[in-house]
Amino acid sequence: xxxxxxxxxxxxxxxxxxxxxxxxxxxxxxxxxxxxxxxxxxxxxxxxxxxxxxxxxxxxxxxxxxxxxxxxxxxxxxxxxxxxxxxxxxxxxxxxxxxxx
Amino acid sequence: xxxxxxxxxxxxxxxxxxxxxxxxxxxxxxxxxxxxxxxxxxxxxxxxxxxxxxxxxxxxxxxxxxxxxxxxxxxxxxxxxxxxxxxxxxxxxxxxxxxxxxxxxxxxxxxxxxxxxxxxxxxxxxxxxxxxxxxxxxxxxxxxxxxxxxxxxxxxxxxxxxxxxxxxxxxxxxxxxxxxxxxxxxxxxxxxxxxxxxxxxxxxxxxxxxxxxxxxxxxxxxxxxxxxxxxxxxxxxxxxxxxxxxxxxxxxxxxxxxxxxxxxxxxxxxxxxxxxxxxxxxxxxxxxxxxxxxxxxxxxxxxxxxxxxxxxxxxxxxxxxxxxxxxxxxxxxxxxxxxxxxxxxxxxxxxxxxxxxxxxxxxxxxxxxxxxxxxxxxxxxxxxxxxxxxxxxxxxxxxxxxxxxxxxxxxxxxxxxxxxxxxxxxxxxxxxxxxxxxxxxxxxxxxxxxxxxxxxxxxxxxx
Numbered sequence: 001x002x003x004x005x006x007x008x009x010x011x012x013x014x015x016x017x018x019x020x021x022x023x024x025x026x027x028x029x030x031x032x033x034x035x036x037x038x039x040x041x042x043x044x045x046x047x048x049x050x051x052x053x054x055x056x057x058x059x060x061x062x063x064x065x066x067x068x069x070x071x072x073x074x075x076x077x078x079x080x081x082x083x084x085x086x087x088x089x090x091x092x093x094x095x096x097x098x099x100x101x
Numbered sequence: 102x103x104x105x106x107x108x109x110x111x112x113x114x115x116x117x118x119x120x121x122x123x124x125x126x127x128x129x130x131x132x133x134x135x136x137x138x139x140x141x142x143x144x145x146x147x148x149x150x151x152x153x154x155x156x157x158x159x160x161x162x163x164x165x166x167x168x169x170x171x172x173x174x175x176x177x178x179x180x181x182x183x184x185x186x187x188x189x190x191x192x193x194x195x196x197x198x199x200x201x202x203x204x205x206x207x208x209x210x211x212x213x214x215x216x217x218x219x220x221x222x223x224x225x226x227x228x229x230x231x232x233x234x235x236x237x238x239x240x241x242x243x244x245x246x247x248x249x250x251x252x253x254x255x256x257x258x259x260x261x262x263x264x265x266x267x268x269x270x271x272x273x274x275x276x277x278x279x280x281x282x283x284x285x286x287x288x289x290x291x292x293x294x295x296x297x298x299x300x301x302x303x304x305x306x307x308x309x310x311x312x313x314x315x316x317x318x319x320x321x322x323x324x325x326x327x328x329x330x331x332x333x334x335x336x337x338x339x340x341x342x343x344x345x346x347x348x349x350x351x352x353x354x355x356x357x358x359x360x361x362x363x364x365x366x367x368x369x370x371x372x373x374x375x376x377x378x379x380x381x382x383x384x385x386x387x388x389x390x391x392x393x394x395x396x397x398x399x400x401x402x403x404x405x406x407x408x409x410x411x412x413x414x415x416x417x418x419x420x421x422x423x424x425x426x427x428x429x430x431x432x433x434x435x436x437x438x439x440x441x442x443x444x445x446x447x448x449x450x451x452x453x454x455x456x457x458x459x460x461x462x463x464x465x466x467x468x469x470x471x472x473x474x475x476x477x478x479x480x481x482x483x484x485x486x487x488x489x490x491x492x493x494x495x496x497x498x499x500x501x502x503x504x505x506x507x508x509x510x511x512x513x514x515x516x517x518x519x520x521x522x523x524x525x526x527x528x529x530x531x532x533x534x535x536x537x538x539x540x541x542x543x544x545x546x547x548x549x550x551x552x553x554x555x556x557x558x559x560x561x562x563x564x
Contacts, residue, residue: 001219001336009333009341016342020349023120026127029444029469032354032451033185035126036321038136039350040192041143042119043324045343046199048150049335053206054165055156062209069206071161076199078169079176080192081147085140086177087188091455092133094182098463 034091041084047077104154111149112339118142119343123350129464146339182459183416186449190241190317196324197233200226200331201294207334208290213282219334220278226330227290228270228297233323235301240316243305244448251310260371263303270296308370314449315358315369322351354450361444363496363506387538389525394552397519397545398559404481404517407431407438408473410510411457413447414487414523415549421460423553424486428462430560439466441473441483441510443491474511483515486549489522493534504532518542521549 027035053070056063118138125135151162180188204226208215215223242248270293277289308316325347332340359366392400401407409428415421428438440457447453454467477483485492492512495502512518513536520537522544536542545552 001216001222001333003218005336006218006333009336009338012338013329013341013345016345017349019120020123020346021353023123023127024346024350024353027123028127028129029357029442029451030454030464030467031126031129031132032357033189033449033455034132034136035123035350035451036189036318036354036449037185037192038122038126038139039321039325039347040189040196042122042139042343043193043196043321043328043347044199045143045146045340046196046203046328046331047147048337048340049203049331050165050199050206051147051150051162052153052155052335053203053210054161055153055158056210057157062212066206066210067158067161069202069209071165073199073202073206074162074165075169075172076195076202078166079173079195080199081143082170082173083176083188083192084173085136085143086174087180087185088136089133089140090177091182091185091458092129092136094455094458095129095132095464096458096461097130097465 030095031092034088037084037088037091039084040080041088044077044080044082044084047074047081050074050077104152108149108153111145112337115142115146116339116342118145119346123346182455185452185455186314186317187241187244189321189449190237190244190313193317193320193324194234194237194241197230197237197320197327199230200324200327201230201234203331204230204334205290205294208281208287212286215281217278220281221274222330222333223281223290224274224277224293226327226334227294228274228300229323229327229330231294231297232301232304233320233327235298236305236316236323237301237320239302239305240313240320243308243310244313244317246310249306251313253309254306259303259307263300266296266300266303269293270300304370312369314445314447314452315355315362315366317449318351318354318358319366320351322348322355325349325351357444358450361508363504363508387535387540389537390543392519392543392545394545394555395559397543398556400517400519400543401431401436401482401484401556402434402560404431404436406480406482407436408441408468408477408480408483408512408515409438410441410443410483410485410488410492410512411446411453412486412488412491413453414489416447416453416456417487418523418549420486420550420553421456421462423550423557424457425460425462426557427553427560428466430557434560436481439468439473441468441470443470443488443510446488446491470508470510477511477514480515481517483512483518485512485518485520486553487521489534490532492536493532494536494539495532495534498535502532512536513539513541516541519545521545521547521552523548 050073122139125131329344
């Protein structure tokens with residue numbers, strides 16, 4: 001990998017870590033479980049890399065087996081995306097405030 | 102505008118939705134909206150990636166999406182709230198395994214032209230992914246207590262074995278990255294991937310079930326780091342940003358949990374709990390005073406301010422709904438009721454809040470430990486249900502106690518303490534609780550659910 005690309009990506013990484021620490025420290029302990037399941041969903045972002053691997057052109061070089069590996073990764077990452085978002089939604093539905101009497 | 106630019110613009114928008122999603126989680130009122138926005142961003146990112154010109158066939162993608170979606174939906178709707186730690190643990194593992202497969206697939210397709218930096222990134226992604234996967238499976242099994250016991254499993258020379266695995270991973274990694282095209286490079290890849298799977302097992306197996314919440318948090322962070330590392334492979338900013346957010350979140354929660362147990366991360370991972378005893382704990386003097394439900398009712402009936410300290414024992418005896426009924430009865434009687442929640446109550450961060458919310462207990466009645474402690478002196482009755490160590494005053498009074506230094510809910514400062522307990526045993530950590538011997542403490546033995554139901558019946562009969 002070219003060093004210019006690598007340093008650029010590292011730059012993004014450092015900024016994102018600082019941003020993450022800032023926002024996530026503000027999540028109250030009340031919502032820490034949905035925060036974790038929501039994080040599961042977002043870590044499913046690997047699906048984008050998996051799609052690129054699974055979509056490699058047919059019959060070129062080693063592509064066919066690589067695409068199969070990509071397909072398995074798509075399935076695994078989609079479990080995270082779908083499972084994570086839906087279970088978080090289900091949980092957040094339960095948090096209710098008492099109606100005013 | 103060409104397609105690539107369009108895709109990248111959508112990625113930027115998706116990154117914004119993820120950040121907004123986390124930001125809106127700062128309040129329970131906006132959290133649901135945040136989750137929807139973040140989900141929409143994810144959907145958009147997936148759709149534009151499918152349009153990428155590098156994607157030249159769809160059969161594996163379609164099968165993968167269909168299978169993943171079905172399993173995801175099944176997990177999301179079939180998992181009971183008590184099973185949330187296991188589900189989060191499993192998803193951590195799947196995230197890690199997905200990254201391992203992305204690294205493997207990329208290397209299989211393009212062994213050439215990686216260079217040393219490319220080789221190191223492939224290595225890093227594969228090993229973080231593999232450790233996350235096998236570590237999560239062990240954590241899941243320990244929480245389920247299905248295939249292995251929740252107890253710490255230790256053996257002689259454990260640290261030497263772990264160290265040797267680590268060295269092997271480093272050595273094969275260096276050899277691999279020096280020349281990724283060499284005929285033996287593929288073998289190095291296989292060796293460090295397998296060693297990393299072994300490392301995940303070796304790291305989690307000596308940790309006891311009581312410490313699993315910390316492990317789950319840390320593995321949550323690893324799954325983010327794995328996604329982040331795979332972002333370097335495909336050179337995609339969105340993976341890096343999203344992975345970093347998750348990585349940061351997991352680390353923050355890990356530190357919060359460790360602080361709530363007054364232990365360092367290193368202590369959780371290197372020493373089993375109670376492995377380093379600090380001499381004899383102080384003898385506890387006094388007498389345990391039992392109380393019958395009918396007398397407990399009289400105490401509660403006269404109370405204006407009641408604080409309930411729930412522990413995981415409450416969820417084990419499925420008593421959340423009975424607690425809500427008692428809360429309603431107390432409120433009808435004019436009392437103010439709140440729930441004091443210790444950060445380590447339940448089996449993962451915030452777990453107790455979810456279990457109470459499921460039973461329709463309003464979230465504004467749930468108070469954090471640091472907020473309730475200063476008010477404890479004005480509380481008439483503090484009711485402890487299925488909790489033990491988190492209210493143990495030895496943590497503050499007895500320097501020899503294994504719990505020494507752990508922040509606790511100071512229940513003993515309330516006028517009267519009622520402890521609902523199944524039997525006369527010790528807590529999760531196996532430590533005697535001097536709270537039970539204090540003058541203002543009354544023990545209500547028996548199953549929490551039936552005790553609560555008796556109290557509710559007394560209220561209904563009395564009014």
